[in-house]
Amino acid sequence: MVGFQVRRYRAGDAEAVKEVFTASMSEHVPSGFLHMLRQPLAQVLLASVVCALLTASRSPVLPALALALLLAGGRWLAGYIFSRYIEVCLKKDLGHIQEAYMEREDCCFWVAESEGRVVATVACLPARTQAGCLELKRMAVRRSHRGLGIAKALCRTVADFARQKGYRTVLLYTSVVQKEAQSLYESLGYSRIGEVVIPETVARLLNFTLIEYRYELLNGVDGKRKFAAAEG
Structure with missing residues (x-):
């Protein structure tokens, strides 16, 4: 079985992160x-x-x-x-990961590395619209490394980080067409709250929406056990 490790972003990961994100999004x-x-x-x-x-x-x-x-x-x-x-995305936060995530309070960016290669990414930051919530963002896994538990490990990393920072809820948004992502989040205990209409005219006309998911955190060992049970 291919091994991997989750670690914090480093400056040398910039191009690999962009590649993983672009390939993952283009698949949809x-x-x-x-x-x-x-x-x-x-x-x-x-x-x-x-x-x-x-x-x-x-x-x-x-x-x-x-x-x-x-x-x-x-x-x-x-x-x-x-x-x-x-x-x-590449022009905004993914073009300035250090400033957008690593140098800001309650923000972080991680990569999953396998055999010296960046194969997945995830990030988080305080939600702008909902106080007390941390938002999971930029989840992407190379197709060649799916099914290895990497996405679950990245979700767990964000949940642990949120708990350490005193947040009670993790929320995220995924598009209506990302069925695999929806299944993943639901299997981990995320609850589907509703749908958000993308403001762009074309997206509205084509009913291209974002689905909001929330995960209510528990403290300490109980929270980790709940997440582990969801993974199992």
Whole structure:
């Protein structure tokens, strides 16, 4: 079994962190595209265009071509949404990890390392919208190292850090299309609280939401036992 260790971020990890995060987020483009196709607005648009062209041309060729172009455009749009998100993250906190996490109170950034290589990341900081809560952020694991318990170890690291700092709750947000992440958090005892609408127009139209999860911390040994039981 491949071993790994969780440690705090060091300056030399910067490029590896960006690579892991970019690769992890880019994987969700296909599921994002499928999510778009399931939305009533997209289905109505596709059906309307195909029916209108079929009626006007009386030939299946033009409607088929239009459908192919619309699907290609939708696939590009899904890629754009994730690419834009990655770009913003890399310019903001992931471009300045030392300042954003390591030099601020109650913030931290960790990596999981395996055979000298950074294979996963996670971070946390005080939640801006909810006092007394610590927010888990930037969870990403290389596909080649999933299924080894790395994500669970990183979640446990954040929970321990939050407990040490006196926080009672860890919260996080994950997109509606990240099904594996949702299953992970729920298996660890996180409760699904609700959904948050992304303010961008395209995201609203396509019902692309963020799901909020919360984990209520217990103190000391009891808290660690609860987390361990959830892992098992």
